[in-house]
Amino acid sequence: MQRPDWKERWSGLFFVAPFLVLFALFMLWPIVSGLWNSFFNTSLAGVKHQFLGLQNWQDLFGDPAVWSSLKNTLVFTAMSTPPLVIIALVMALLANRKGLLGWLLRFSYFAPFVLPATVVTLIWVWIYQPGFGLVNGLLTAGGFAEIDWLNTENRAMLAVVITTVWWTVGFNFLLYLAALQGIPAQVYEAAAIDGADGRQQLFRITLPLLSRTTGLIVVLQLVASLKIFDQIYLMTNGGPNYATRPVIQYIYETGFTSYRIGYASAISYLFFAIIVIVALAQFKLFSGRKEAVG
């Protein structure tokens, strides 16, 4: 009788074991070894391994590059999040219809999201070209002066934000669309019987019922925007004059170009902490609101 008992108690573990092994190897271990590294002076090859204590962490706070890359990351997040939420909502309201037109609208709004970052940036770097790019072509045709978007300090970030909104708004759009399709038709029928017009239905029914979805999308978007790297690295390489370099690029350069593994790990942890704080704070706000509504 001993054996079936043992089997009953532990056999469930076999189902989760494959995932757990990968989780331990490729998530837990790097988390632990990264933290360990942050107390050492380690080159990429791991040859030098000199204990520094909190030196890396102290250097962090006196390093202007850390703060400017964090600032760029926050500026990008602040600029990109509102349009990524609002345009997604507008798109979902517009595309929530049946038939061929609905299909075409959904396809157009979501299509850019499936493209790799490199394809997106190849297209947009070309579009922003002075002289023969599409944006400047339109500007000059309209009688405006050309802008060298990617090489002008206070324009480059805007250019990256526009590209990002075009590329990634489709995902938020899809979340909104799913939520819209989850609202039962009877709610609108009842409102129509009570004489509510389209505008009243939008502001009194649809938008309030979407508030939880909006909360979720804002959380996901803030965290996603904070992780900005690909399109900036590919479009401006962090320039001009580091004006767009985000914190992940600084981590990458510190680790893989300057070979300062320990220091790169310390920056990673600072950044990780910021993401966790933002996510938890948002989650708290979001779940608080849920209780207020529900």
Added chain:
Amino acid sequence: MRTSWTYPKVATTVGAVILAVVWLVPLLWALDTSLKPEPETTRSPITWLPNAPTTDAYRSVIDQGDLIRWFLNSSVVSVLVTALTLLVSVLAAFGFSRTTFPGRRVLFGLIIAGILVPPQVLIVPLFQEMTGLGLVDTYWGIVLPQVVAPVMVFVLKKFFDGISRDYEDAARVDGASRWRIVWSVMVPMSRPILVAVGIFTFIGAWNNFLWPFIVTTDPSMMTIPVGLANVQGSYGLRYAQIMASAVLGGLPLLIVYALFQRHVVRGVGDAGIKG
């Protein structure tokens, strides 16, 4: 019974179409440029349609060679990531949803906490680990870290929790083992969400830039996004060729998406991530 075309309805339809056109213009502009002869691409003022459309740019991009290799690499990597992610996530989700074992809650909590960990902050220690394991410039080096997707386990467990235990009990009465229940009861009943999870995993793996960029140094091991990043430099100012590469790199996913759009939209709803 259909309501007639009122002013707001016309206005929203027109607005929707304009927005769709705006969203498609960059794609069409890339396609348009790729069909121009090289000298026409840098003409000012810009020409909208090519005067004499040509596929020269495509031919030279393909002849130059690496694109096909990258395409192959991306296919292998994305298929492996998708298959393995589905496999280990389904098993784990079943384990957490339907079995009990000591430490189950703690382990699940740990995995949920893993959702908060941005993979981007792990690149440095992960690269060191890959160097140690000898997996730099290998498919497994690119694939394995991407298989760890706690959010998929969470979404699937939530879905499994919603499936009535009656089906399982019936299968058990018929003598089905737990493995059998996973494959013959849970998987068929959750097909829509598995398709959605699979599509998103595939898109994510195909498009992943940072990790393959870190873990590959040999051009013959690069995926399309990483390989294409070098294209702009190596082609100089040949924009038709750059755009032809971009079109070839993006087209497969656009086709996949067009075919599976219904599943993508429904799957997001089913996943219950709408809250």
